[in-house]
Amino acid sequence: MNYRRFWPYPFIVVLPFVTWGFANEAVAQTDSLPFADPSKMFERMFGEDTEAERAALEKTAVSLDDETKLGKQMVQSALASLKAEQIKVLTEGRDVEYLKSLVATLQPYMRNKNRYKSIQVMVAQSPRIDARSFPGGTLIFFEGLIDAAGNEAALAGIVGHELSHLDRGHQLIPLKRMKIMEKSFSSPDSWDAFMNSQSNMTKMWTRPFRPEDERDADRDGVAWSYAAGYDPRELAKLFQKKASKTSVAEDLPWATFFRSHPNDQERQEAILKQFKQLNQKQRPKEPLFVGRENLINRFSRKQEKEAMK
Numbered sequence: 001m002n003y004r005r006f007w008p009y010p011f012i013v014v015l016p017f018v019t020w021g022f023a024n025e026a027v028a029q030t031d032s033l034p035f036a037d038p039s040k041m042f043e044r045m046f047g048e049d050t051e052a053e054r055a056a057l058e059k060t061a062v063s064l065d066d067e068t069k070l071g072k073q074m075v076q077s078a079l080a081s082l083k084a085e086q087i088k089v090l091t092e093g094r095d096v097e098y099l100k101s102l103v104a105t106l107q108p109y110m111r112n113k114n115r116y117k118s119i120q121v122m123v124a125q126s127p128r129i130d131a132r133s134f135p136g137g138t139l140i141f142f143e144g145l146i147d148a149a150g151n152e153a154a155l156a157g158i159v160g161h162e163l164s165h166l167d168r169g170h171q172l173i174p175l176k177r178m179k180i181m182e183k184s185f186s187s188p189d190s191w192d193a194f195m196n197s198q199s200n201m202t203k204m205w206t207r208p209f210r211p212e213d214e215r216d217a218d219r220d221g222v223a224w225s226y227a228a229g230y231d232p233r234e235l236a237k238l239f240q241k242k243a244s245k246t247s248v249a250e251d252l253p254w255a256t257f258f259r260s261h262p263n264d265q266e267r268q269e270a271i272l273k274q275f276k277q278l279n280q281k282q283r284p285k286e287p288l289f290v291g292r293e294n295l296i297n298r299f300s301r302k303q304e305k306e307a308m309k
């Protein structure tokens with residue numbers, strides 16, 4: 001899909017409304033006009049999706065074929081930029097096998113586990129503390145993240161977080177927005193549909209990073225790792241570690257996974273709150289697993305169980 005031909009539209013379309021909105025603020029204190037209140041307009045253009053927008057996005061399907069094609073392109077460009085930075089990417093070996101076994105532990109909790117049956121795992125040999133998932137089912141973990149996690153429970157939370165982005169189709173949102181826009185350009189059937197398409201387009205440029213997606217991915221990461229017997233409080237500790245200004249944390253290369261919005265404190269608190277709720281609802285049958293040694297040896301609880309068979 002050609003994204004470039006749409007680039008001037010947000011500015012052309014939004015600017016008159018912005019100007020008009022500000023002009024109205026001084027003179028009109030009425031709700032009878034759609035955007036008499038500029039803050040409402042800004043919320044619509046730049047805020048989180050409205051219920052209607054969310055429903056429209058959910059209704060818009062992307063075929064696995066299209067998703068896989070998009071994912072391949074994204075992985076290729078990610079690998080090219082890692083290569084340019086002279087970062088080696090592994091597709092086999094101890095680290096890859098270790099992460100694969102964590103993926104296999106958490107994958108069954110995905111709502112779309114049948115869509116993402118085979119998930120590719122790669123490890124970038126870099127001290128960066130980061131992980132990324134790509135459409136179609138590729139995960140790239142950075143070595144720095146594995147070390148920073150400190151134990152298997154925290155790493156399982158992160159693996160769950162990345163699988164959740166995939167499961168919820170977060171990276172497919174720009175593609176879905178394009179589809180919605182194309183449809184409404186050809187036949188805008190109402191003012192609301194027209195405005196939906198406008199705000200969809202604006203958000204493609206103004207909100208490439210969606211804090212609400214991070215919150216959802218954290219929630220899944222916690223719920224799934226808890227269901228698999230891990231202690232999610234270890235993931236919370238990781239955010240605490242990052243937030244501590246006194247430690248060496250500041251010098252570490254924390255990257256996109258830990259982007260500061262929603263902030264670390266907020267994420268940490270949300271994880272602990274969710275843990276409390278989960279624990280009240282269903283107490284674990286066995287003590288929750290942390291697995292410090294497992295991470296050091298890059299040998300998971302699952303691999304241990306399999307070796308004993």
Ligand SMILES: [Zn+2]
Nearest residue numbers: 165214217257
């Ligand atoms: Zn994320």
